[in-house]
Amino acid sequence: MMTSTVVEAPAESEPLAGTREPDEPAPPGPGSETESQPQPRPEPEPGLAERNPVGIAEAAAIVGLTAHTLRYYEQQGLVLPARNSAGYREYSPDALRRLNFLSRMRVSGMPMRELRRYITLVEQGDATIPDRRAMMHAQRDRIRLQLRELGLSLETTEFKIHAYDGHPEP
Numbered sequence: 001m002m003t004s005t006v007v008e009a010p011a012e013s014e015p016l017a018g019t020r021e022p023d024e025p026a027p028p029g030p031g032s033e034t035e036s037q038p039q040p041r042p043e044p045e046p047g048l049a050e051r052n053p054v055g056i057a058e059a060a061a062i063v064g065l066t067a068h069t070l071r072y073y074e075q076q077g078l079v080l081p082a083r084n085s086a087g088y089r090e091y092s093p094d095a096l097r098r099l100n101f102l103s104r105m106r107v108s109g110m111p112m113r114e115l116r117r118y119i120t121l122v123e124q125g126d127a128t129i130p131d132r133r134a135m136m137h138a139q140r141d142r143i144r145l146q147l148r149e150l151g152l153s154l155e156t157t158e159f160k161i162h163a164y165d166g167h168p169e170p
Helices: 056-063 067-075 093-107 112-124 126-164
Strands: none
Touching: 056 067, 056 093, 067 093, 093 112, 112 126
16 A cells, blocks of 8 residues: 655744744633634644644644545645555644645635645755745735735724714614
């Protein structure tokens, strides 16, 4: 039986889903005014990098995606989990990091065709780093534009809320 392995081990340490910088504030807890807002994904278990491969359900839970999405990413050639002797998928820490990267790029609006191109470049090795860097610069520019547009949308929403504050509820 053939097994496939994940080729990419990111050169820079990519944080796993739900992680935050040490000086970043903790997400709001229950009862806070932002409770109804989407919350960051749960923090992964400590020591994930040293653990054994995990099955699809556990991998999905760790990265905050569905098993269906993991299978789709596999069909698209974006992640290739190994298979155990029973034929079940096994996601290594490297595969989990890749899934986290894919998730973050999709949330930020990167199209699937660009993700496929990026992963193809990764699998071609270090000679493609300049191309990958250019792709990440372009993605960063798109994200910055989205943030500016969202900031304007938030200002407009807050203006309307303030305008309605003087009007009683029906």
